[in-house]
Amino acid sequence: MILDNNDTDVPRTWKVDVCIVGAGAAGITLARDFASRRFSVLVIEAGGFIAEADSQELYRGHSTGQALSDPMACRLRFFGGTTNHWEGWCGELDTMDFARREWVPDSGWPITAEELAPYYATAAQTCEIDATSHAVTGLPAFDASRFVARGWRFSPPTRFGTRYRDSLARSNNVTVLLHANLTRIEMSDTDARVQRVLLHNYADVASSVEAAVFVLACGGLENPRLLLAATNRPEGIGNRHDLVGRYFMQHLEVQGVRILATRPGPIAAAFAQHERHRTHLTLSAEEQRRGRLLRCGFGVSDADPSSRGTRALTAIGNDLAEARWPDELGTRLHSVLTDLNGVARDSLRFLREEAHNLSLLIYGEQSPNRDSRVTLSDARDRFGLRTLVVDWRLTETDKRSIRGAVMALAAEFGRLQLGRVHIDDWLLSEDNQWPEYIWSGCHHMGTTRMATSPAHGVVNADCRVHDVENLYIAGSSVFATGGYVMPTLTITALAHRLAAHLMRILT
Ligand SMILES: Cc1cc2nc3c(=O)[nH]c(=O)nc-3n(C[C@H](O)[C@H](O)[C@H](O)COP(=O)(O)OP(=O)(O)OC[C@H]3O[C@@H](n4cnc5c(N)ncnc54)[C@H](O)[C@@H]3O)c2cc1C
Incomplete structure (x- = not known):
């Protein structure tokens, strides 16, 4: 059932088994797993079915x-x-990724890839991605001890609200x-339990919810904000060790590397996006260990301005070649056009085979960094909650890792005589200077991190605070x-795993 809390006749007090706060990828995945089970579940969603200024604000x-991409623009606050x-x-x-890497401080999850594997399989269905593995074809003979080919898979993309609305209704x-x-x-006197939560609609009418368990599923910036701001506990909830909001990480999708490929066509084709998958490269575990590097993935794109020029020249060359020229315009015009056609084709061959630019797509990991964090400002929103301050900090390690991975790939391109790799100065310089704009993917991670001990993380291996x-x-x-x-696939897999855990403990 779906109700609108702005309506005057909805209940104002709720008592349920499970209260899920937030209906994005995580919240909707959890809610769907509980559907048709014997538990009563309430999903609290701040927005409606479409974007509305009151909520987005x-x-x-x-x-x-x-x-940072604007925290208001990069997230959407509706169903x-x-x-x-x-x-x-x-x-x-x-x-x-899950293992402790001795060269990456604060790395290591309390769960393994094997534990999450069955939930990834279910998450693939939820995100509607093609589960079949695609053979990697056409890749140059990269040294397999140093480079591993992997695949991106593509969701249609599934709009969780639209796709799963009817089944929840x-x-x-x-x-x-x-x-x-x-x-x-609201916490119990000893702070050991959440007693109840309060809600407000957009007419400022309050409601309350009591539940056996509560799940916060409001995204990587809002989960820590609510733990810090939606309480009268001065230090926040689950924050005995001052970890809530710390270790804020994003992905680093940086530009600044061009490949002057000897034969760009086959390389671009090997990395091209097919309907639902795309090949990328990563360094082997051994190569990362040797260089003490963070994780890094590479793709190749021919979306370079010069390739648009090549396509235009190809079109002109083809037109010239296919044109039928009447005799009466004379043999002279014909020979001039034939010459032009030849010049165009020579230029094309040169552009294609001698000096063609490809762009390297770099997907970099950010190291866990205690000083990179989300805190609260003194300003308050319409409900009196302090607003968000994001202090995203990158380190020399983050930059050194991308540089190290790019250098390894550049050497491999040289060894295989695939071309030359041009690296921009900012990436070559051994400092912590970054370009003004880095696309972070709006992937907000780490702010309530998982660890076995409360001294190292906000939640335990079951995602419980x-x-x-x-x-x-x-x-x-x-x-x-x-x-x-x-x-998002991992968010979805973890949500399926959490649903299974909650059903076990509530039974
Ligand atoms: C432009 C863009 C492109 C992206 N592309 C990709 C991609 O290709 N691959 C990928 O893996 N990821 C991608 N992402 C990231 C992806 O969108 C997120 O990882 C994912 O949506 C996070 O899911 P979530 O459920 O944790 O949070 P969200 O989807 O943000 O959902 C949080 C929900 O909580 C609700 N909420 C917030 N506060 C409250 C409150 N106080 N009370 C009640 N409800 C509340 C919100 O309204 C929202 O519905 C992209 C992000 C952006 C911005």
Whole structure:
């Protein structure tokens, strides 16, 4: 069932088994797993079915660190959440991502890739990605001890709100409450449990929810903000060790490397996007260990301005070749055009085979960094909650890792005589200077990180807030490290895993 909390006749007090806050990728995945089960579930969603200014405004915040995509613009605050404009790139974190890497401080998850594998399989269905593995064809003979070919898979992209709205509307045990903003988390006297949460609609009417368990699924920036701001506890909730909001990580999608390929066509083709998959390269585990590097993925694109020129010249050359020239215009014109055609074709061959630019697409991991963090400002939103300050900080290690991976690939291009790699000066310089704008993917990770001990993380391996018996977190804020692959498939897999865990403990 789906109800609108702005309506006057909806209940104002709720008592359910499970209260899920937020209906984006994580919240909707959880809710669907509970549908048709014997548990009563309430999903609280701040927005309606479409974007509305009143709701979106509540994402306002500001940035003090490395330039960040505007926290209000990059997230969407309505049913379906940010999947209403995600692009659908999917990939799985692998064994190395979950492992402790001795050269990466604070790396290592308390769960393994093997534990998550069955949930990745279910998440692939939820995100509607093609589960068949695609043979990698046409790649140059990269040294297999140093480089590994992997695949991106593409969701249509699934708009979780639109795609799963009807099934939730039909559910008898899951109620979605739209226009319901979580504004307060009330703890028991000892802080061991969440007693109830308060909600407000856009007419400022309050409601309350009691539940056996609560799950915060509001995204990687909002989960920590609510733990810090939606409470009268001065230090926030689950923040005994001052970890909530710290370790804020994003992906680093940087530009600045061009490939002057000897034969660009086959390389571009090997890395080209097919309908639902695309090949990329990453360094082997051994190569990363040797260089003490973070994770990094590479793609190749021919979306370079010079390739547009090549296509234009090809079109002209073809037109000239195919034209029929009447005898009466004379043999002279014919020979001039034939010469022109030849020049065009020579230029084309030169552009294609001698000096063609390809762009390297770089997907870099950011190291876990305690000083990169989300905090609260003194400004307040319409419900009195302090607004967000994002202090995103990159380190020399982050830059050194991208540089190291690019240098390794450049050497490999040289060894195989595939061409020359041109690296921009900013990336070559051994400092912590970055271009003014870095595309972070809006992948907000790490701010309620997962760790076995409360001294190292906000949630435990079950995604439960340490020291709080009935409060769980879903979403990329629990990532201990982010790897270089896009997060939503992992968010979805973790949500399926959390649903299975909650059903076990509630039974
Ligand atoms: C332009 C763009 C492209 C992207 N492309 C990709 C991609 O190709 N691949 C990929 O893996 N990822 C991509 N992402 C990231 C992806 O969108 C997110 O990883 C994903 O949506 C996060 O899911 P979530 O459920 O954790 O949060 P969200 O989807 O953001 O959902 C959070 C929900 O919580 C609700 N909410 C917030 N506060 C409250 C409150 N106080 N009370 C009640 N409800 C609340 C919101 O309204 C929202 O519905 C992209 C992101 C952007 C911006």
